[in-house]
Amino acid sequence: MQSIPKSGRPWAELKAELDDAKKHDFSWRGGRMALYFYYLNEEVKRIQQEAYCAYWTENAMGQRAFPSVKKLETDVIEMGLSLLHAPKEATATFTSGGTESIFLACKTARDWARATKGIATPNMVIPRTGHPAFDRAGEYLNIEVRRVPTTRNDFRADIPDMARRIDGNTVMLLGSAPNYPFGVFDQIGEIAGLAQKYGLWMHVDACVGGFLAPFAKKLDYDIPDFDFVVPGVTSISADLHKYGYAAKGASLMMLRDAELQKHQTFSFNNWERGAYASNTVQGSRSAGAVAAAWAVMNFLGEDGYMKWAAVLMDTVMKLADGINAIPGLAVLDPHELCIFVYRSNDPALDIGAVANAMTSKGWFVGRQAEPAGIHMHLNPVHAESADEYLAHLREAVSEVRQSKTRAAGPTERTY
Numbered sequence: 001m002q003s004i005p006k007s008g009r010p011w012a013e014l015k016a017e018l019d020d021a022k023k024h025d026f027s028w029r030g031g032r033m034a035l036y037f038y039y040l041n042e043e044v045k046r047i048q049q050e051a052y053c054a055y056w057t058e059n060a061m062g063q064r065a066f067p068s069v070k071k072l073e074t075d076v077i078e079m080g081l082s083l084l085h086a087p088k089e090a091t092a093t094f095t096s097g098g099t100e101s102i103f104l105a106c107k108t109a110r111d112w113a114r115a116t117k118g119i120a121t122p123n124m125v126i127p128r129t130g131h132p133a134f135d136r137a138g139e140y141l142n143i144e145v146r147r148v149p150t151t152r153n154d155f156r157a158d159i160p161d162m163a164r165r166i167d168g169n170t171v172m173l174l175g176s177a178p179n180y181p182f183g184v185f186d187q188i189g190e191i192a193g194l195a196q197k198y199g200l201w202m203h204v205d206a207c208v209g210g211f212l213a214p215f216a217k218k219l220d221y222d223i224p225d226f227d228f229v230v231p232g233v234t235s236i237s238a239d240l241h242k243y244g245y246a247a248k249g250a251s252l253m254m255l256r257d258a259e260l261q262k263h264q265t266f267s268f269n270n271w272e273r274g275a276y277a278s279n280t281v282q283g284s285r286s287a288g289a290v291a292a293a294w295a296v297m298n299f300l301g302e303d304g305y306m307k308w309a310a311v312l313m314d315t316v317m318k319l320a321d322g323i324n325a326i327p328g329l330a331v332l333d334p335h336e337l338c339i340f341v342y343r344s345n346d347p348a349l350d351i352g353a354v355a356n357a358m359t360s361k362g363w364f365v366g367r368q369a370e371p372a373g374i375h376m377h378l379n380p381v382h383a384e385s386a387d388e389y390l391a392h393l394r395e396a397v398s399e400v401r402q403s404k405t406r407a408a409g410p411t412e413r414t415y
């Protein structure tokens with residue numbers, strides 16, 4: 001086991017070691033992986049870094065001491081709220097990522113239901129495609145999670161089945177915009193309608209779509225209404241560090257009505273140091289993520305987001321068409337934004353073996369468990385690697401056909 005070295009070493013030596021350590025990682029910059037990262041280009045990366053570094057020492061918890069951080073955070077929140085058609089009573093919290101935004105939405109819904117309806121053993125009803133963050137929140141917060149299988153033909157929420165799982169202890173319903181496994185939007189209007197009928201909290205998980213779908217919609221892609229324009233939507237999670245292209249550690253948890261925030265706030269006043277209150281899970285947090293989000297949003301502007309959404313959507317179509325043109329492979333339909341899955345429709349072609357062949361050609365492959373397939377979560381940078389990806393995929397398919405290889409089974413982590 002490593003221990004802290006007896007004596008320090010020079011920074012130049014350590015920096016060289018860090019640079020060297022990265023050499024064996026997969027290259028996100030070259031578009032060789034389709035998960036875990038969101039990258040536009042070197043210019044935006046430099047802006048993220050410089051803005052982050054300008055504020056990395058400031059503590060975003062201490063906004064009375066750092067009024068400039070409060071101003072930056074308010075700007076980011078207002079840009080997000082206006083993009084998602086929030087009414088003037090709305091508010092939002094800058095969080096560390098989708099998981100924290102979802103955790104806070106669940107916590108706020110739970111405490112709202114406890115305060116207003118006396119619900120002591122809460123549950124939430126969500127489509128099975130919902131992100132694992134909902135079960136994580138359920139486990140931490142003692143909320144039962146009822147996952148309802150989606151409809152088989154379009155991977156969307158099964159509304160009648162969701163309705164059947166609602167009971168007197170249900171506090172929250174979920175719709176994803178879009179869901180992560182298939183890139184499909186749940187029927188937000190119908191789920192919100194159910195929420196209104198039964199007086200429930202309705203959360204929209206737009207961690208993926210929040211900062212992309214509005215621009216794809218303006219480009220005339222067929223994107224359903226999913227945000228606060230839909231009556232009955234109570235809260236939305238939308239990640240800045242995904243398609244907002246901010247540095248990691250940035251998401252918004254939005255509330256339709258700032259009044260609801262009293263159920264979110266943690267307040268405490270039982271120690272010698274006096275009153276403490278916070279809306280985030282984190283205590284101290286770097287203001288770097290706030291400054292980086294602010295800088296990238298202002299640098300790109302609506303024109304920039306539109307431009308990159310167009311590049312991304314073209315790339316999705318190009319890759320999906322190219323994959324469908326390879327005999328034995330089929331892209332699952334529908335898929336509506338930046339995510340899709342493809343699988344084998346030929347029993348003689350094992351998709352796990354194709355995934356392994358692509359891995360040995362230097363691609364980091366996202367594996368779908370059900371149905372067995374390859375998961376693509378695309379970024380604009382994939383525009384540059386799309387032709388090479390398709391060429392390697394054609395080679396991989398023909399190698400697997402020739403060798404008749406089958407993968408040993410889903411032994412690897414899929415995420």
Ligand SMILES: Cc1ncc(COP(=O)(O)O)c(C=O)c1O
Pocket residue numbers: 096097098099100102131133176178179180205207208239
């Ligand atoms: C739909 C959806 N919700 C939530 C999350 C969680 O976000 P994070 O990894 O930023 O915590 C993700 C992550 O991919 C996601 O795809």
